[in-house]
């Protein structure tokens with residue numbers, strides 16, 4: 001693992017943050033998870049735009065501004081020096097006094113990690129992962145807006161823990177109304193009567209960048225695709241279901257609560273997955289060709 005911290009890149013085991021950081025103490029901060037495919041960082045500017053929106057929502061200053069952060073991300077990816085990688089960009093509120101008050105934290109902290117990630121066992125990527133409906137509901141936007149990719153991921157972590165303890169790979173989270181929000185850290189799609197459907201962000205989903213790419217690719221392909229409020233019924237009745245995310249990529253859903261989902265064949269998902277692979281080539285920023293000068297200006 002390589003980590004950008006305090007203005008330089010170090011090995012993972014040498015990266016340290018003070019225990020007074022409010023990201024650690026209170027989950028106060030935002031993050032992005034991004035992927036490098038064949039030495040190209042997928043949709044970097046979309047990730048940065050989402051990060052900026054989340055930071056604004058928390059009234060959190062982005063250290064060095066977005067152009068600087070862009071260079072930090074690319075420099076970290078380059079230092080990790082692999083064709084395939086996962087990048088985790090974190091902006092925490094920074095160090096402050098004990099007590100939740102963010103105004104005691106003068107300097108937000110920027111950290112960027114580059115490593116490998118594997119969310120599900122390799123064999124499940126073909127066979128389909130198992131989901132269980134979580135007993136934890138996704139918080140409503142007036143509690144904690146799920147569109148903010150914040151460091152407060154306790155809801156996601158507890159849903160995942162419950163799913164694992166129940167012997168499943170992944171959790172399906174419903175919102176307070178019982179409608180599907182998403183999985184713990186991935187968006188959900190179903191195919192019904194040849195139509196691609198995914199819950200709207202207002203039902204408790206993150207506006208995923210992989211999700212948006214899949215909707216775009218469906219449009220290009222002439223496949224009808226809509227955001228629609230969905231229930232468990234739609235999964236049980238689906239021809240196909242799959243998850244999307246920067247960490248997860250495109251993962252078929254094999255079962256929900258012990259019942260098989262879909263017909264077993266996944267022509268729509270497979271077509272979209274192929275198109276997505278081509279898109280990672282088109283919509284990627286090469287990690288090797290960047291302006292070295294800009295990264296030196298970031299303090300971290």
Ligand SMILES: Cc1ncc(COP(=O)(O)O)c(C=O)c1O
Pocket residue numbers: 033149156182183184185186187205206207208209210211244245246247248
């Ligand atoms: C809660 C949540 N939902 C969905 C996603 C998928 O979003 P993206 O495709 O932008 O990675 C993520 C991030 O991986 C997430 O944390």
